[in-house]
Amino acid sequence: MDTQSLQSAAPCVLLVNLNTYDQPYPVYPLGLAYIDGALRAAGYETYLWDARASRGPLEETVAQFQPDFIALSLRNIDNAQSHNPLSFVRSLADCCATLRKVTRAPIIVGGSAFSIFPTELLELTGADYGVRGEGEAPLVALLAALRENRPPSSIPGVAWKDASRAACCNEYAARQAGFTAEPAHTPDILASYVGAGSIIGVQTQRGCPLKCCYCSYPHIEGRRSRYRTGAQVVEEMARLRDLGVRYTFIVDSVFNTNERHLVEVCEALCSANLGVEWECFLSPRGLTRDHLALMKRAGMRHVEFGADSFSDPVLKAYGKVFTYEDIRRVSAYADELGILYGHFLIFGGPGETPGTVEQTLARAAEIPRAYYFATIGMRIFPGTPLWEKSGPAATGETREAFLATPRFHIEPPLTVESLYERLAVFRNTAPNWVVGDPPSAFVATIKKLRSRGLRGPLWEYIEILQRYQQSGENR
Ligand code: B12
Ligand code: SF4
Structure with a gap:
């Protein structure tokens, strides 16, 4: 102390x-x-x-x-x-x-x-x-x-x-300024997280103007976007580098909501040439090959796309503003550029049917060398369109009930069990998929790799590990 x-x-x-x-x-x-x-x-x-x-x-x-x-x-x-x-x-x-x-x-x-x-x-x-x-x-x-x-x-x-x-x-102030102070890091606490394999976050913007049916992010950060300048992001990354950080996570809800901001931050990072690598969340909407190439030059090594589904009717029902064609296109760009990328998928939300589940699984074969993170069901949060559809007004319960016990929307006739079973069977043929939490063997291996100095999310090892495990089970 x-x-x-x-x-x-x-x-x-x-x-x-x-x-x-x-x-x-x-x-x-x-x-x-x-x-x-x-x-x-x-x-x-x-x-x-x-x-x-x-x-x-x-x-x-x-x-x-x-x-x-x-x-x-x-x-x-x-x-x-x-x-x-x-x-x-x-x-x-x-x-x-x-x-x-x-x-x-x-x-x-x-x-x-x-x-x-x-x-x-x-x-x-x-x-x-x-x-x-x-x-x-x-x-x-x-x-x-x-x-x-x-x-x-x-x-x-x-x-x-x-x-x-x-x-x-009181209402969250929509006009709040955002970024009124720089983060103050406590060096020994930060070092302890780095030592435990954490990827330290950097925030370059707050707020998301979009309205995906389940999403609590605009509720937490507001809808109006507030940005840090490229110079401020560089300064923050340089400070982290001086504290021993070599890989960071840009924690913005979506890094590419504003093209001007993306270009400004990436160009500043390219000029500063800090040697700090990073990953981020991207939306397929409006993303070009040039954006991805610029991000790669600026140090981006991994991308997590919030794709949600590979089925257009489901994307529409989820409130997404892109189509499967956009997902296919940006996946091809990432692959061509040698960027490691993954898709987050949410199975069982509004509009999902057994047929659209199969369409998403089948289309995964059209996407080259991706990693997948699948979630079953949509957590129901206040202030979202999903809350109106499946929250207390629909079930007759209290708001507290949705806090005390995690509640998920699963579109009938699908159930958590039927979806989990289907995805578990599918994963046996697709070792690049993680369904729910990563398997404990993967988490243990990753810890070892991190202790040997490997950086980043390391999900590229999931495929090798699951393939190895499956070959052991088949022997
Ligand atoms: C980036 C992110 C991740 C990354 C983290 C990467 C990293 N290396 O940091 C990854 C993908 C790993 C991740 C994982 C998970 N995440 Co996450 N994640 C986020 C995200 C998008 C941003 C978080 C962030 O860093 N924000 C930037 C910081 C600066 O903001 P902040 O923490 O909110 O702090 C501000 C305010 O909240 C407030 N504040 C914070 N603390 C305090 C304290 C006081 C006293 C006061 C007054 C104010 C205050 O002021 C701060 C500055 O303005 C949020 C969604 C969002 N947009 O908020 C979800 C979110 C936090 N995640 C969530 C969840 C559930 C998870 C997981 C459990 C998912 C899973 N099953 O794996 C894990 C848990 C990880 C863990 N070990 O805790 C939920 C949490 C709420 C909930 N539903 O329970 C969120 C809100 C998304 C959602 N679904 O609604 N996550
Ligand atoms: S899911 Fe992503 S794009 Fe949609 S509202 Fe939430 S943060 Fe914005």
């Missing part, structure tokens, strides 16, 4: 990251790094306690640090896997209960999971306040209000409890 901060007169904020989920690898708490940057810029002393990387229990840190405020980040509600669901909500409630016993400091919760169910999570956890969406400016404003004994009820994005203890949440 930084003993200077213990003696300091500046108000102290303890930042807490509870996420210990390690699929596909431990994910560095980038959101809290941004919050840390904003708090430090506003004159607060901060200390980051990380459930994976910090030594000693949280209670000890609280006793030592005596924080004035606690800022707790909740990234995942659950693992979003219908055939193997795992909820993380309980651990947040337990943590708040533990904190309550050892400190009177106000507990403020934020993060992507909190942003999806803000009022429900505020009530369920017993936290004092919350922030929905981008947290930097609202948190600084909330802490100022609390220090000055002003009610926080007019701060955009803030969640609080009214006189009857009912949770309320």
